[in-house]
Every structure is written in structure tokens, then in C-alpha cells.
Amino acid sequence: MASLPERAVRPRLPEPAPRARVRWSERLEPYLYLAPSLALLAIFTFYPIVRSIYLSLFLTDPLGRPRVFLGLQHYANALSSTFLQSMGVTLLFVLYTVPVGLILGFVLALLAHQPLKGTRIFQLIFSSPLAISAAIGSTIWVMLLNPVSGMVNYLLGLVGIAPIHWLTDPRWALLSVGMVSIWLRLGFNFVLMLSGLQNVPDELLEAAVVDGAGFWAKTRYVTLPMISPTLFFAAVVGVIHAFQVFAEIEIMTAGGPSDATNTVVYRIYQVAFRQYEFGSASAQAILLFIVMVVLTYIQFRLGERRVHYQ
Known part of the structure; x- marks a missing residue:
């Protein structure tokens, strides 16, 4: 049987991290690796597409600012x-x-x-x-x-x-x-x-x-x-x-x-x-x-x- 001093100096094992915290970290890790590519796609691909769809519904001025809402009129004119x-x-x-x-x-x-x-x-x-x-x-x-x-x-x-x-x-x-x-x-x-x-x-x-x-x-x-x-x-x-x-x-x-x-x-x-x-x-x-x-x-x-x- 171990003595009291031996018990006192025995190192304590680290407590396991909560399961929920480990699960969220594992889920977020892949997105952190993808974040730079997703940011580039969002800036140079997705945003221009959304902006083009938005502008196609308006009559714009020479600077490209929307002025008058036309709906689908531009599409009808194009066709x-x-x-x-x-x-x-x-x-x-x-x-x-x-x-x-x-x-x-x-x-x-x-x-x-x-x-x-x-x-x-x-x-x-x-x-x-x-x-x-x-x-x-x-x-x-x-x-x-x-x-x-x-x-x-x-x-x-x-x-x-x-x-x-x-x-x-x-x-x-x-x-x-x-x-x-x-x-x-x-x-x-x-x-x-x-x-x-x-x-x-x-x-x-x-x-x-x-x-x-x-x-x-x-x-x-x-x-x-x-x-x-x-x-x-x-x-x-x-x-x-x-x-x-x-x-x-x-x-x-x-x-x-x-x-x-x-x-x-x-x-x-x-x-x-x-x-x-x-x-x-x-x-x-x-x-x-x-x-x-x-x-x-x-x-x-x-x-x-x-x-x-x-």
C-alpha cells in the first residue's frame, strides 16, 4: 500500500476535453483550410454573378449605378x-x-x-x-x-x-x-x-x-x-x-x-x-x-x- 507522501507527489492526469468542444473543432478544421479558396471564389466569382443578376433588373447610368427598376425587360429585349x-x-x-x-x-x-x-x-x-x-x-x-x-x-x-x-x-x-x-x-x-x-x-x-x-x-x-x-x-x-x-x-x-x-x-x-x-x-x-x-x-x-x- 502506497504511503501518503507518495500519493501526494503522484502527477494528476489531464481532464479530457468536453466531447462537444472536440466535435466542433473537428468540424471547423476543414473549413479553415478551405477559407482562402472560398474567399477568392466569393470575391471574384460569386459576387460578380450576384451583382450581374442585380444589375440586369435595372436601367443603369454610365457609371453602372442602378437607377430605374425594369424587371425582366432587359432579358426580353436581348431575346x-x-x-x-x-x-x-x-x-x-x-x-x-x-x-x-x-x-x-x-x-x-x-x-x-x-x-x-x-x-x-x-x-x-x-x-x-x-x-x-x-x-x-x-x-x-x-x-x-x-x-x-x-x-x-x-x-x-x-x-x-x-x-x-x-x-x-x-x-x-x-x-x-x-x-x-x-x-x-x-x-x-x-x-x-x-x-x-x-x-x-x-x-x-x-x-x-x-x-x-x-x-x-x-x-x-x-x-x-x-x-x-x-x-x-x-x-x-x-x-x-x-x-x-x-x-x-x-x-x-x-x-x-x-x-x-x-x-x-x-x-x-x-x-x-x-x-x-x-x-x-x-x-x-x-x-x-x-x-x-x-x-x-x-x-x-x-x-x-x-x-x-x-
């Missing part, structure tokens, strides 16, 4: 104005750029993935558009497509083709801007496709060769299904980028000629910062947001059925 024409131009731009960009990115990645000497050089060349900004790339192509002194028309003249007014002819303007957009996005698509090809298991390709499959059969039945998640991601991101194109339009055509390249985003920019109708521009921005959400939902509903996840 009955040239907004729908701009939406049609944007959809054409998406159809011109996204499929061609995906196909070119995949073909170039497939060529650069072959076990040949010098493929590193081609990989560097094909991915080089990533290092070029949209403003610089558009300026370069404005000079190349100049109908009088441009290099493109000069090369066409060598084979007997008459000069083409690439940026001033409504028949060619949207195609020309789309070509530049494809080139600017080619590096991104190439890098995505190449990373997807590098993740295809060699065992599957070797098994296909043993079964007698050729290059095209391996590509169709092995490579494409295995990189379908990469293709799906590139398609979704490509559509979103095509809807938001701005720099190429501003530098190359400024929405012309005859509104042939006046996409939705560029029209919103004109209404907001040239006509100073911030309420109308906010309503059109919300309509564009709704269209993009619907299209993304359709892509996920239809596209994910053909995506093969490992």
Missing part, C-alpha cells in the same frame, strides 16, 4: 435583338474550331508518340503555341492575312490563286478567326492528347498486335477508347473557351465585317463598355451563362456514355 444573331455566330464559331482542334491535336499527338528519333523536337514544335498569347498570335496573323502585303496571299499567288480578303470579307472573316483560334489552342490540345496516349498501357497495344491488329485497328479499338476521358475533357473545355473567345475578335476584326464575327462575348463587351448599358450587358451575360450551363449538361449526358474510365 428580340441582335443577341440571337450573335449567338448564332458563336455557335458557328464553336462548330468551326472545336472538332477541328480536337482532331488536329489528336493526330499530331499520335505522330509525336511514335518511337522514332527526333520526336522530342516535334513535341516541342507542336506544343509551342502554348507559349504565345492570344494578343500576340492574333497580331501576327493580322499581318500574315493582309490582303495586299500578307504572306498567305503571296503564297497563294504563287500557285495561281487570286488574293482573298480574309478579314474584310464576311464569307471568310469567321473562318479566318477560327483558324487562328485553332492554332492558338493547338498546343493545349496536343499536350492533353499526348499525356493521354502516354497513359495507355503497353500491354493492351501488344495484345492487339498479337491478335493481328494493324495501326488503324489499334487506334480505333484500343487507343481511342483508352483516351476517351481526355477527349471528353478537351471537348468540354474547348466549347467553353470557344464561347468566351474575345482577344482574337477584338484584334483581328472588331466584330466585323457586317457583324460576321460579332460573337456573344464581344457583343456584351460592346454593350457594356462602348454603349455603357451595363444592365443590358448583365442580362446578356446571364443568358450566356445559362446557355453554357445547358450545353455543358448536354455534353455530360451524351458524352459520358461513350467514355471508358479505367
Whole structure:
């Protein structure tokens, strides 16, 4: 039996913390880690969306301050104005750029993935558009497509083709801007496709060769299904980028000629910062947001059925 002095010097064990206090601390800890990201999202994403919805209900002054409540009048005016024409131009731009960009990115990645000497050089060349900004790339192509002194028309003249007014002819303007957009996005698509090809298991390709499959059969039945998640991601991101194109339009055509390249985003920019109708521009921005959400939902509903996840 321990003596009294021994009992007196024995250290006391700390009392356990209340269960409620421990439970609340465990619940709050993850939100503390997320707080910086949530703050940035709230400032630069959620607040602008809420502010745009609020401004779309008002007639604003040139400084963007709401003055007269109009309700949904801006939305009705947008749906009955040239907004729908701009939406049609944007959809054409998406159809011109996204499929061609995906196909070119995949073909170039497939060529650069072959076990040949010098493929590193081609990989560097094909991915080089990533290092070029949209403003610089558009300026370069404005000079190349100049109908009088441009290099493109000069090369066409060598084979007997008459000069083409690439940026001033409504028949060619949207195609020309789309070509530049494809080139600017080619590096991104190439890098995505190449990373997807590098993740295809060699065992599957070797098994296909043993079964007698050729290059095209391996590509169709092995490579494409295995990189379908990469293709799906590139398609979704490509559509979103095509809807938001701005720099190429501003530098190359400024929405012309005859509104042939006046996409939705560029029209919103004109209404907001040239006509100073911030309420109308906010309503059109919300309509564009709704269209993009619907299209993304359709892509996920239809596209994910053909995506093969490992």
C-alpha cells in the first residue's frame, strides 16, 4: 500500500476535453483550410454573378449605378435583338474550331508518340503555341492575312490563286478567326492528347498486335477508347473557351465585317463598355451563362456514355 507522501507527489492526469468542444473543432478544421479558396471564389466569382443578376433588373447610368427598376425587360429585349444573331455566330464559331482542334491535336499527338528519333523536337514544335498569347498570335496573323502585303496571299499567288480578303470579307472573316483560334489552342490540345496516349498501357497495344491488329485497328479499338476521358475533357473545355473567345475578335476584326464575327462575348463587351448599358450587358451575360450551363449538361449526358474510365 502506497504511503501518503507518495500519493501526494503522484502527477494528476489531464481532464479530457468536453466531447462537444472536440466535435466542433473537428468540424471547423476543414473549413479553415478551405477559407482562402472560398474567399477568392466569393470575391471574384460569386459576387460578380450576384451583382450581374442585380444589375440586369435595372436601367443603369454610365457609371453602372442602378437607377430605374425594369424587371425582366432587359432579358426580353436581348431575346428580340441582335443577341440571337450573335449567338448564332458563336455557335458557328464553336462548330468551326472545336472538332477541328480536337482532331488536329489528336493526330499530331499520335505522330509525336511514335518511337522514332527526333520526336522530342516535334513535341516541342507542336506544343509551342502554348507559349504565345492570344494578343500576340492574333497580331501576327493580322499581318500574315493582309490582303495586299500578307504572306498567305503571296503564297497563294504563287500557285495561281487570286488574293482573298480574309478579314474584310464576311464569307471568310469567321473562318479566318477560327483558324487562328485553332492554332492558338493547338498546343493545349496536343499536350492533353499526348499525356493521354502516354497513359495507355503497353500491354493492351501488344495484345492487339498479337491478335493481328494493324495501326488503324489499334487506334480505333484500343487507343481511342483508352483516351476517351481526355477527349471528353478537351471537348468540354474547348466549347467553353470557344464561347468566351474575345482577344482574337477584338484584334483581328472588331466584330466585323457586317457583324460576321460579332460573337456573344464581344457583343456584351460592346454593350457594356462602348454603349455603357451595363444592365443590358448583365442580362446578356446571364443568358450566356445559362446557355453554357445547358450545353455543358448536354455534353455530360451524351458524352459520358461513350467514355471508358479505367
